[in-house]
Amino acid sequence: MTEMLFREDAYLREAQAKVVAHTLEGGIVLDGTVFYPKGGGQPGDSGELRWDNQTMPIATSIKGDGGEIVLIPAEPQALPPVGAILIQEVDWECRYKHMRVHTALHLLSVAVPFGVTGGSIGAAKGRLDFDMPDAPENREIIEQALQTFVEMDTVVTEGWIDQSTLDAHPELIKTLTAKPPRGAVRTRLVRIGAGDDQIDVQPCGGTHVGRTGEIGAVRLGKIEKKGQRNRRIYLHLDD
Numbered sequence: 001m002t003e004m005l006f007r008e009d010a011y012l013r014e015a016q017a018k019v020v021a022h023t024l025e026g027g028i029v030l031d032g033t034v035f036y037p038k039g040g041g042q043p044g045d046s047g048e049l050r051w052d053n054q055t056m057p058i059a060t061s062i063k064g065d066g067g068e069i070v071l072i073p074a075e076p077q078a079l080p081p082v083g084a085i086l087i088q089e090v091d092w093e094c095r096y097k098h099m100r101v102h103t104a105l106h107l108l109s110v111a112v113p114f115g116v117t118g119g120s121i122g123a124a125k126g127r128l129d130f131d132m133p134d135a136p137e138n139r140e141i142i143e144q145a146l147q148t149f150v151e152m153d154t155v156v157t158e159g160w161i162d163q164s165t166l167d168a169h170p171e172l173i174k175t176l177t178a179k180p181p182r183g184a185v186r187t188r189l190v191r192i193g194a195g196d197d198q199i200d201v202q203p204c205g206g207t208h209v210g211r212t213g214e215i216g217a218v219r220l221g222k223i224e225k226k227g228q229r230n231r232r233i234y235l236h237l238d239d
Contacts, residue, residue: 001067003032051086153213
């Protein structure tokens with residue numbers, strides 16, 4: 001099982017690691033990684049590996065078997081040998097934008113209080129699909145709510161909850177189609193705000209900024225009808 005260094009510190013840009021395996025498809029498994037694997041609507045991280053005066057660009061990272069995280073080379077070349085000690089470095093500019101967008105989408109799920117049926121995260125924009133029959137009447141109200149949350153510059157933290165406690169609080173799960181896996185010993189919670197200033201708390205395995213002020217200016221994009229009870233709302237970073 002790969003140690004998820006990105007979960008311990010989402011701001012960790014590089015780290016030393018040991019190659020523990022190669023996959024049949026030519027992927028690389030490390031004992032611990034700063035690369036977030038594709039999942040939950042968030043893309044897998046890209047970046048590079050460095051060892052013995054060699055450099056390998058990494059196109060993306062995905063989940064493998066048994067808790068492994070697999071790094072996918074961007075182009076064919078000799079893989080670092082099993083047992084090699086190397087330096088891994090994530091594409092920080094792209095990752096940080098993913099963190100900002102992902103956190104902003106959590107805020108959007110508060111500003112638009114309907115069940116979430118899907119979502120996607122990019123480096124400049126993201127979107128959520130909501131179980132709502134009609135489009136929002138006033139997008140300016142949603143945008144103002146988002147900007148208020150950002151300007152509060154409140155802290156974003158994580159915690160853990162066990163299955164029985166999560167079962168007792170089903171309101172924490174906003175996603176209607178992608179629920180946390182049952183049977184897990186515990187589920188990670190992302191909390192925005194604290195005490196009287198708490199804005200949101202929900203299960204999530206992705207990477208987020210440390211404070212809402214880091215998100216910066218945001219604006220709504222298109223609002224599309226994607227079915228009888230489904231509205232897709234796009235959110236853009238303005239820088």
